[in-house]
Amino acid sequence: MELEIRGLTRRFGSFTANDGIDLTIRPGEIHCLLGENGAGKSTLMNMLYGLLDPSEGEILVDGEPVAFASPADAIAAGIGMVHQHFMLVPPFTVAENVMLGRERTRGLGVLDRKAASRLVRELSERYRLAVDPEALVEDLPVGVQQRVEIIKALANEAKVLILDEPTAVLTPQEIDELMGIMRELRAQGTSIIFITHKLREVRAVGDRISVIRRGKVVGTAEPTASEAELAEMMVGRSVQLVVDKAAAAVGEPVLEARNVTVIDPRGHQVVKDVSFVARAGEVLGIAGVQGNGQTELIKSLLGLVRPDAGEIWLDGRDISRHGPRQSLEDGIGYVPEDRSHDGYVGSFSVRENLVLDLFRSERFASGPALRLGAIEANARQRIEEFDIRTETMETPVSALSGGNQQKVVVAREFSRPLKVLIASQPTRGVDVGSIEFIHKRIVEERDKGTAVIIVSTELDEVFALSDRIAVMYDGRIVGTATPDIPREEIGLMMAGATDTDQAGATGATGAGTHGTGGGAA
Amino acid sequence: MKKTARIAAVATMVALSLSACGERETDAGEDPASTPSESTSESASADPSQQFPDFKACMVSDSGGFDDKSFNQTSRQGLRDAVEAYGMQEADIESNDPSEFNDNINELVSQGCNSITTVGFLLGDSTLAAAKKNKDVDFSIVDFAYTDDKGDNTAPANVKGLTFNTAEPSFLAGYTAAASSESGVVGTFGGLNIPTVTIFMTGFVQGVERYNEDTGSDVQVIGWDPESAEGSFTNDFEDKNLGQSTATEMINQGADVIFPVAGPAGLGGLQAAQDNDVKAIWVDTDGCVSAEEYCDVLLTSVMKGMDVAVQDAVLASAEDEFSNEVYVGTLENEGVKLAPFSDDVDEELQATIEDLKQQIIDGEITVG
Amino acid sequence: MSDPQKGPAAPPVVDPERVDPHEAAAAPRRRFDASAFVPTVVDSVLAVVLALVVGAVLIVFSTERVLGSLPYFFSYPWDFFRFAGEAVGDGYAALVNGSLGGADALTRTLNRAAPLICAGLGVSLAFRAGLFNIGAQGQMLVAGLAAGYVGFTWDLPTGLHALVALLAALVAGALWGGVIGLLKARTGAHEVITTIMLNNVARFVVLYFLGLEAFQRPNSDNKLSPPVDDSATFPAIGNLHLGIVLAVLAALVVWWLLERSTLGFEMRAVGANPDAARTAGMSVPRVYVTAMTLAGVLAGLAVTMTVLGQQNSVTDQVAGTVGFDAITVALLGRATPVGTVLAGLLFGALSAGGLSMQGAAGIAPELSQVLQALIVLFVAAPALVRGIFRIKGRGQGSSVEAKGWGG
Secondary structure, X not given: OOEEXXXXXXXXXXXXXXXXXXXXXXXXXXXEEEEOOOOOHHHHHHHHOOOOOOOEEEEEEOOEEEOXXXXXXXXXXXXXXXXXXXXXXXXXXXXHHHHOOOOOEEOOOEEOHHHHXXXXXXXXXXXXXXXXXXXEHHHOOHHHHHHHHXXXXXXOOOOEEEEEOOOOOOOXXXXXXXXXXXXXXXXXXXXXXXXXXXXXHHHHHOOEEXXXXXXXXXXXXXXXXXXXXXXXXXXXXXXXXOOOOOOOOOOOEEEEEEEEEEEOOOOOEEEEEEEEEEEOOOEEEEEOOOOOOHHHHHHHHHOOOXXXXXXXEEOOXXXXXXXXXXXXXOOEXXXXXXXXXXXXXXXXXXXXXXXXXOOOOOOOEEOOEEOHHHHHHHHHHHHHHOOOOOOOOOOEHHHOOHHHHHHHHHHHHOOXXXXXXXXXXXXXXXXHHHHHHHHHHHHHHHHOOOEEEEEEOOHHHHHHHOOEEEEEEOOEXXXXXXXXXXXXXXXXXXXXXXXXXXXXXXXXXXXXXXXXXXXXX | OHHHHHHHHHHHHHHHHHHHOOOOOOOOOOOHHHOOOOOOOOOOOOOHHHOOXXXXXXXXXXXXXXXXXXXXHHHHHHHHHHHHHXXXXXEEEOOOOHHHHHHHHHHHHHOOOOEEEEEOHHHHHHHHHHHHHOOOOEEEEEOEXXXXXXXXXXXXXXXXXXEEOOHHHHHHHHHHHHHHOOOXXXXXXXXXXXXXXXXXXXXXXXXXXXXXXXXXXXXXXXXXXXXXXXXXXXXXXXXXXXXXXXXXXXXXXXXXXXXXXXXXXXXXXXXXXXXXOOEEEXXXXXXXXXXXXXXXXXXXXXXXXXXXXXXXXXXXXXXXOOOOOOEEEOOOOOOEEEOOOOOOOOHHHHHHHHHHHHHHHOOOOOOO | XXXXXXXOOOOOOOOOOOOOHHHHHHHHHOOOOHHXXXXXXXXXXXXXXXXXXXXXXXXXOOOHHHHHOOOOOOXXXXXXXXXHHHHHHHHHHHHHHHHHOOHHHHHHHHHHHHHHHHHHHHHHHHHHOOOOOOOHHHHHHHHHHHHHHHHHHOOOOOOHHHHHHHHHHHHHHHHHHHHHHHHHHHHOOOHHHHHHHHHHHXXXXXXXXXXXXXXXXXXXXXXXXXXXXXXXXXXXXXXXEOHHHHHXXXXXXXXXXXXXXXXXXXXXXXXXXXXXXXXXXXXXXXXXXXXXXXXXXXXXXXXXXXXXXXXXXXXXXXXXXXXXXXXXXXXXXXXXXXXXXXXXXXXXXXXXXHHHHHHOOOXXXXXXXXXHHHHHHHHHOHHHHHHHHOOXXXXXXXXXXXXXXXX
């Protein structure tokens, strides 16, 4: 089927999120929708899926205008959507999840599980999805859960499949697999709208690329376009994709982890005997698939969790028993992995968030009273310096775009003298323009002689910033390398293959990936 | 709550009557369905000298509210009876908490009430204060008297305490319970350990003791010990479940007559008696009237004539015969009494009780 | 005012499309978020308006004269409307008269508002620190006992006596509240459970003490303390006692604390996002203990209005229902000091005016309580109110919600 969008506009009050968007999705094509966070991609898709009413414009299916009052209408019209955040019931099996909401019964209200299983198996085989209908969703890796979402859409006989930032939660190997699946779907006639802001991906899999900026389609491109060209269309100016940095002037060890072990509340060892040294003037990148102990490791560095064994030393002092307040005051800068959860208070204004861990200092408080003037001056200065796009300094941070939220966190942590900067996922969900900016600031901090520890699941980022790379898998550091190592090798290490285990990805199970061994040396 | 029921009933009525397309009455005020159904005006006096259309009789409840199925409600019943019988005007204010007492009384004063009845000892201070300021208004207070160290009345001329020697009928109830018990154990419990409650329980215990003396038996009372002033209390006058569990516990300990002195919470005690096939004695009102569904387990009830006392006080005020003399309801003036016995109480026992009652009236037995 | 993020008036700032994966993923594991219960100014005002409308209907259908005109409604419809109009008019006139008409009425309103404001501030303060303090009632009871004991036992000069009694109440309230904070901080016990339990415990503590000779009047076994000495009662002009002044001062202090102090900054941060607060080096347990202690102090202040202000003796009902009404007041006041003062005044007026409605207009005493209950109901269900007044939701969020994930 052919899906056409004509002049689609959506306003929120005085704000126009989508402005006269025209788009045609042809049968059997992968149409990439490229744009920064906040460009209006999700608004557009929510209108296509019946979650939002357009203010103006129309949607046509095979030339006929349609109106979707709810997702049910959109589904009936053959549109399927895989959200960023999966809509699955974890304790149910795959088959049960697929039949949820469209339960088939055999007489007397008995659920026809067999039919559902059969359907899942058929779809799985037909599109080579390799999903076991009887597996419990909670036991499945994220990549497979995503495929369950795809099966759900296919079970509803979707002809157009919307994938909203599908790669954000995947490992490099899983991304490759997803691309394979997308090609397979295309081959069998399903159209795909692939929403992303990652340039590498659109070039790898797209048939056509539409770029959205500030609610408008600013152009279309062929997959042969260079990353620089695409980035420029997306951001509206030329973007430096490679971090420009000089060789590191490595100094003394500043932060040292010695045989750190962390046990989570459920009794699992999540960090296992990890040791490393972060030196002044150097960026140490910790790569790894989400959930391999990085979160707990850096929390223990700040004192948010106490290591159950091992020690953490800062400048020759054991700080293992220190709490976060003392560690912050000792000069550790901390950009948490999940900014909305740990990094800022959403209902607080930009002004307040900019002093969230500084308000006690003499600069911002005199006795029990806050120095409002100083806090405001600070806000004005940081907003300017970090180019935080906010209406006023009183705007709640929750109303900012992801990139600007992250800038608030980064600006705060960079606004005092640091010995160590620990930044986890510093650019997750951040638009290209802001990524460039944040990366630049991190390198500047390094050049000031700060020891920098970057934790990222994005290989590009790790390679771009690090002077040294450590890879974490299953709670351990399974290897260290310099950035000149081939990506594939790091990818394998992230999947659990150690340096000595070059045989491939066969050992990758559990929290790791179901790697197909693609790209093994 | 009653209001809700009334509104519901009225809504139904409206629906019915709209379809019937009724007639306008000459005086569009009277609505038969909404005359208080609980009013049992026994003496609708037709004597014009007994009518006081300009007299305003008023009442302030304590924080239990007028729908407490207990002393607030019974007291207001007395007010309503007076208002109906003698053609008076009426105004009531319900208190939500003690900080409102002063305001509530003052509000009624400012609305020109001639007589204000307050309900419960908690209003003692507020009533006294208002009475001192408003000498032309007659105040009466249920369950309270103003006395000095020697027990002499200290009330100003325009305040009347209405008290009840409920120990007297409770004594008879205790005797009845002991005589009716087969297990040799009877139980009582209160709503709260305060004098207006425990006076019942003490009389009850004394009645049982008297029975033991007279017959040489050894009937035990559980739930109250007048010596140590300790016993079983629900600490709540509303929660039926508490009353039920307290009574069930007593029945498990062998009690086969239960005497709950806990207002509506005591209804749970009657429920427990019914469930376990034992007997009970109700308080304040005749249980066979106010809690008809439990009539089959009741031997009798200890009646506390708050309605009568209030009605009398209001009438006295209207007739300019008000005095500050403390009213004490006794068996003699029938301010307190036993309700008619059930068939489970044989004639011989009834005769004994009648005899004891006379002895109390004659002062041969002192109770309390 | 101090809360620019709320309210439909605020433009949907910058970015309706900020659903990045982490936020989406974070949403389901968000803990109990007290701030989700805070209504907007518009919600609060509409709730009051709507409650008055429903109240009018209730007045109409519980007035006998109006009902009497219904059987012949089709013959003389005007009777019904006239009587209904009069009933509502009389009722609300009495409400306004009894609360605002004249010095006595105003005094009554202010005296009733004062404890509501103080206790409401206690609830608000805890609320801002992310704690649902249902325990104002218990804190008030214990504090009332302490104030009363000092008031009727100790022998001190006028003024100083009141001050000492007041301090006794504040300390007792602080202890009773602080225990809850401590339980939460140390053991993670949920404050809703512990406050409710401690409310009961407080009542029995008070009953126990009132059973002791030292707390009773001579020659009386009633659970009623002697009256507080005159030297310990608040100064008053006419009947208007110091309470409302203390309440307004308390509101100012709470405002300063929340908006201008480092402690308030911490409390608000912990209340809005304890994880971020912890990551920023704040001690969440310490904030919990502090907030509950201060909430107890404010509840203690509230009860002095009753014990030292006008009632002058202690019973187990000394807190009335103020401790619970305070929750409503705090919610209606959006957990801000100014809002709490306004809501407290409104409830004080409803209570004072409700009295006249009962006495003068003969309207059921339940009505003023029903009005309060309706306000709570409408505040708790903003979607309902907004639906009735056809107010658009707050940007994308609510329209998505309204349509649901029907797929």
